[in-house]
Amino acid sequence: EPEVTQTPSHQVTQMGQEVILRCVPISNHLYFYWYRQILGQKVEFLVSFYNNEISEKSEIFDDQFSVERPDGSNFTLKIRSTKLEDSAMYFCASSPNSEAFFGQGTRLTVV
């Protein structure tokens, strides 16, 4: 069964460093998303992406964040100059329409 895959599963980085989280969405899906979940808190929407551009983003998704679809399969989230409060699980999702399927997440720890 097709699934969304994310790498790495766990990333530890020093404060101020840049990180790139990678996702391979399900192949025939058209819509892509990034969410984050701080430990013990709810899943929060970051950004949605369609037709090679951002379609919507939340207040959390500031200039520190960017997304890219560098080729036909990958979808990346870049966080520039990470802060301690960026520590969270980051989930990628994709959907053909109204049903979103999530990856297993990348646990980002900023030290």
Place this chain on the structure above:
Amino acid sequence: TQLLEQSPQFLSIQEGENLTVYCNSSSVFSSLQWYRQEPGEGPVLLVTVVTGGEVKKLKRLTFQFGDARKDSSLHITAAQPGDTGLYLCAGDPITSGTYKYIFGTGTRLKVLA
């Protein structure tokens, strides 16, 4: 700001009991999804409801979308220990120009053997 409130937040029941989890909002949604999430893993899609008043069944789980598409419920019949987990509702606001899922606060269910 669209908010989805789930109740109860925590629920601990004995095996065999029935339970209902509620997902409420003042906003209208084009669709609403229910997910289950295990610790350290991503949410797993259980069902999507689209039409007001729609009822969907998945084995012992029954999902209903409110007539006004502002709320939803998940009913589990004869709960089993394997049902233990975090249940999340997520709605796609009708005001959103694209697909976007706002997650609820979650209901953590524990079923005791």
